[in-house]
Amino acid sequence: MKKLLFSAILLAFIYVPANADTVRMGTEGAYPPYNFINDNGEIDGFERDLGDELCDRAGLDCEWVQNDWDSIIPNLVSGNYDTIIAGMSITAERDEVIDFTQNYLQPDPSAYITTGEGNKAAYIGVVAAQTATIQASHVAESGAILAEFATPDETISALRNGEVEAVMADKSFLAPIVAESNGGLKFIGQDVYIGGGVGMGIRESDSDLKDTFDAAIDSMKADGSLNTLIEKWFGDEASLF
Amino acid sequence: MFEYCTDPDVLSTFEWFSCYLTNGKHLLFYKSFGLIILLLFITAPLAALLGLLAAVAIKSKSLLLRLFSKAYANIVRGIPDIIFFLFIPITIDQLIEFTRHKIKCPEIVDSVWQGSDFVVCGAAKLPLNSDPQWIHDIYGFLLAVFSFTIVYGAFAANTFYGAMNSVPQSQIETGKSFGMSRKQIYTSIIFPQMWRYALPGLSNLWMLLIKSTPLLFLLGIQDVVYWARELGGSKTSIFHYPHPDWRVWYFLSLLVFYLLLTKISELILNRISKKIYLPI
Structure with missing residues (x-):
């Protein structure tokens, strides 16, 4: 037993790498169409396609990692994975803790949805948003009462159960939900443009990796393949580069 | 899984469910139940062993051993489980990586803490970046086993300590007067007799251990709670099997699973105690 324990500990310290070129891509897997876990249990969505293509162009070997949204930045800086590619908008506050590549999506409109009946003024009532998102801070600043939830899906359930009067999130996440609600849910108010577009989050100490992905995003913007990908996942109305 | 599953939109209700409940995501959900059982069967003996060692150390003649083991048992029992589960895996992980960094990359003089970043050289990472995800999963699972063992070992230590003290003192004195070492x-008087005193406490611990397994979720492990929430959430038609919010059914299945697990444990523990204790 002692020997076994000792060799296990020893093994942990002397264990040697095969190759070190693998980049681990952290994503939430709960925000379709950006990223989600598909029916086979694999990470799928716009960012899966994009990330695989970027890694291909940069000649990197990439491995996908699912991580909950609320700990996605702490686990990046502590080194559990090397990038965040999870529909994360570039903001000044986040930029103080991590670095961002250039944006691979234009600033996406955020929108409010509410249940069908009446003409509620969502800006005054209780509005649900996912924890630690730009929408959550926007709602808090707007003077409405903010109800935070760990996953985007829970905000929608809260609205359907009548716990909140509205939900604020990226419009491209909400649009299919509204479309398939048979009139149960609808958009209200104006679209709001917040955040500086969506980029990949990278550790501040990892500037080489940031340059690599910046170059790969450049090449995808230049040959139009990024626009093709955006149209595939977000439809014709999405803003392109 | 079945051949008719290619186009779920045209299936009858029964076929739809037979396909839905056997898709890749559900298979991962079912596997995560196995993970819970595996965790229980690895952690329980380890925690019992650790507890036994600590209990013997508490009764030892050496002051250092006594202080150390008492401090362990009392500190760990006094701290909420959740705090421990958040603390131990991060600390152990960073401690190992820090040590490996010092051994493998002595040429790097920069601090591993750069601002908010924890940066060790590529060769010092554990598991390595180049390792497949299943190795990362096993590593995370081992950290969880370690945390559970530390926490439940402390409770077991107290149980064993009490049980050893319940073995009649006169027997130990008799042993001494016979010149036993x-x-x-320990081996011929205390250990064989302590079990009957330890059993009620240990069976309590087993039940508590079962009920604390959903804490795996806190460690970022994709356990039954993660999959129940993920599968139960409402799904739009971007998925093959769109459905409204079904979380209540998935959480109900967890409830049934845990009730079954504790019920079976209770039946087994009752049988054992019937053998040991006579009815009065």
Whole structure:
């Protein structure tokens, strides 16, 4: 037993790498169409396609990692994975803790949805948003009462159960939900443009990796393949580069 | 899984569910139940062993051993489980990586803490970046086993300590007067007899251990709670099997699973205690 324990500990310290070129891509897997876990249990969505293509162009070997949204930045800086590619908008506050590549999506409109009946003024009532998102801070600043939830899906359930009067999130996440609600849910108010577009989050100490992905995003913007990908996942109305 | 599953939109209700409940995501959900069982069967003996060692250390003649083991048992029992589960895996992980960094990359003089970043060289990472995800999963699972063992070992230590003290003192004195060594007193007097006193406490611990397994979720492990929430959430038609919010059914299945697990444990523990204790 002692020997076994000792060799296990020893093994942990002397264990040697095969190759070190693998980049681990952290994503939430709960925000379709950006990223989600598909029916086979694999990470799928716009960012899966994009990330695989970027890694291909940069000649990197990439491995996908699912991580909950609320700990996605702490686990990046502590080194559990090397990038965040999870529909994360570039903001000044986040930029103080991590670095961002250039944006691979234009600033996406955020929108409010509410249940069908009446003409509620969502800006005054209780509005649900996912924890630690730009929408959550926007709602808090707007003077409405903010109800935070760990996953985007829970905000929608809260609205359907009548716990909140509205939900604020990226419009491209909400649009299919509204479309398939048979009139149960609808958009209200104006679209709001917040955040500086969506980029990949990278550790501040990892500037080489940031340059690599910046170059790969450049090449995808230049040959139009990024626009093709955006149209595939977000439809014709999405803003392109 | 079945051949008719290619186009779920045209299936009858029964076929739809037979396909839905056997898709890749559900298979991962079912596997995560196995993970819970595996965790229980690895952690329980380890925690019992650790507890036994600590209990013997508490009764030892050496002051250092006594202080250390008492401090362990009392500190760990006094701290909420959740705090421990958040603390231990991060600390152990960074401690190992820090040590490996010092051994493998002595040429790097920069601090591993750069601002908010924890940066060790590529060769010092554990598991390595180049390792497949299943190795990362096993590593995370081992950290969880370690945390559970530390926490439940402390409770077991107290149970064993009490049980050892319940073995009649006169027997130990008799052993001494026969000239038995400490080791002999433990192996032939205390250990064989302490179980009957330890059993109620240990069976309690087993139940508590079962009920604390959903804490795996806190460690970022994709356990039954993660999959129940993920599968139960409402799904739009971007998925093959769109459905409204079904979380209540998935959480109900967890409830049934845990009730079954504790019920079976209770039946087994009852049988054992019937053998040991006579009815009055």
